[in-house]
Amino acid sequence: MPTVTVRTMFELARIVGRPSVQLTVGAGATVRTALEGLEAAHGGLRGSLFDPGTGGLLSYLFVELNGRDIRSLQGLETPVGEGDALSVLIPVAGGAGSNDNAP
């Protein structure tokens, strides 16, 4: 079964407990199914990746596949396979987020 590396950074890495995980994905896997697998393996991520209303990614998440923004590929339906690297982070896009430190 193919293995994909998923790198989470900062806020998401704090939830996952480490900066990267190795995910086993099925044949025909996509970015969507890889992230769903990540969410299933790390319950603390629930609500941090997908918009429950649209089923798409939360608007402020930035996901790259092998260093390329998935929006310049096929979005969540971009195929992933053996050796691919997904990066997931909250960069700077607008939207609600955890702002415990905001005054």
Place this chain on the structure above:
Amino acid sequence: MIMGKILRVNLTTRQITQQPYPEVLARQFMGGAAAAIKLLYDEVDPRVDALGPDNKLIASMGFLAGTSAPATSRVAFVGKSPLSGTVGYSNSGGYFPNELRATGVQAIIVEGKAEAPVYLWIGDDRAEIRDAKDYWGLSTIDTQYYLQQALHDGNIRIACIGPAGEHLVKYAAIINERRAAGRKGLGAVMGAKNLKAIAVRGSKDLPPLAHPAAFKAAVQALHAAMKDSPALYHRFRNFGTAGNVELTVGQGDMPAKNFQEPAGEEYLAIGGQAGTGYRVRHFTCDQCPVMAAQVRTVSSGPYAGYTSEGPEFESLYSLGSDMCIADMGACIAMDRLCDELGLDTVSFGATVAMAMELYERGILKPADVDGLDLKFGNHAAAVAVLRKVAYREGVGDLLAEGSRLAAERIGGDAPKYAMHVKGLEFPCYDPRGLKAMGLNYMTTFTGADHSRGHSEQEVFGIPVPQAVDRFAIEGKAALTIFNQDVGASVKDSSMLCTFVVRLALLPKNLGPKLIADFWRAAQGYDVTPEEVVRVGERMTNVARAWNLRAGFTRKDDTLPERLMTEALQTGASKGHVISPADRDRMLDEYYSLHGWDARGVPTPERLKGLGLETLAANLARL
């Protein structure tokens, strides 16, 4: 108007005069860096010696300085850059800008040259030129401390130079507190004028706002946008800019080894996550709630005891990966030394990285580098070189000239390995993986400068004005103009902190509207967001015109040969270059969209449309 006065300081005649802020300047440029660049255009011949008495140093605050708007205590320093010969613009935050504004001053124009070292003292409605011989030779930290002691007031704020500025190092910085107006060598301009420091203490209220309730509403809107950003309060407060190491290593566009290769995962040792292990506290600029500054200290190893308010991401590249140094202790130590001695971390690190490559290629021999083993990764040698550069000793005298001039003096193939545009060394972000960033580096009026025109869309995926593919050429000219001009219109007139603009306002495309709201509430006359954007366009065109008169042409809007012909061999940006054909295509489109001719010269029609008709006569002679 709430604009303060302009203080004109002639160090040759020792005369200080003041003038009201010209209304035309305020209406067309709104203050800050935008206004300072127009003053440079009007008052400084582009062909003067940057280290001569005819260059001027302009310090200019934005129109929001001293108000209740957060993150606006920032000052722009502008003059002819001794490093590049272009317009030089650098800015700094901290407490000095708001303190200077509280004296009633909006901008200072320093002219001429003092016979002996002096400092400028500015209080409420008064200013004096005073003897600085007791401070000449001191580090920036000691200068501030002992000047405060001598004036019996620890709340005096001071912008000063260190030994690097005194020795006219071409990339000497101006330091206030622990903040740096780091780039473009304006510290050397101060040093050439024998101006050691500007010390300020103010207590004046600003003139009344035209519409206080509307101003308060704009402040609240700014706070709301800052709070709504998922990155500003959490990521920036916890990791600072060092978090960009993780991002760019993953993208394969954090440069390493003088841009020979992308930084690999070993450089996560100098990343944001690793940096938290060294942090002892946060720090902040005046009236900024974000507290993004990370104070880090080294508690063991050969650099134990060094503490720095940093290093920032750019410094982690220049003092780290560009020299193949993956040691956070070494980076913190060099960051601190650059602050103390008054050096730009980026140009220093990039120049030494070039020297390391020349040494490893045998172009520089051990005798040429004072017997140092100047190989990539040798941080002890880098620290030794740093002190030599600040005092222009041995090989430091050569490297103090910056990579372009140093390479020219070395001769042979050396210039091929100098990574600069127009003489300004590259900041972080390898443009081979970020094509709009590449066009920005080629065209920004200061040289390879990430602080204007930063392509947030490519690096951070911000989909404003639209989502982009970082490897594509299409659409990058329009994107670069958006990032340069709209960004400038928001940041460089108000001097609002770039991180607030990029992380809180840009994602909502809120910048021009909010600046218009602030301006209207403060000054009392109407302005539209479109007119705010025009401020940024004027700034770009004025600076372009000045550079053209200084002798720069389209041939200077280019990239080093390495970035146009050598594709990266590893990492997520593997296989990419910006070829000469790509460069020409992007430039043609960029010039056309600007309303410039094929040489990149603003047309009379374009200048007239911006209300800059007076520039056309100068450009007609080109």
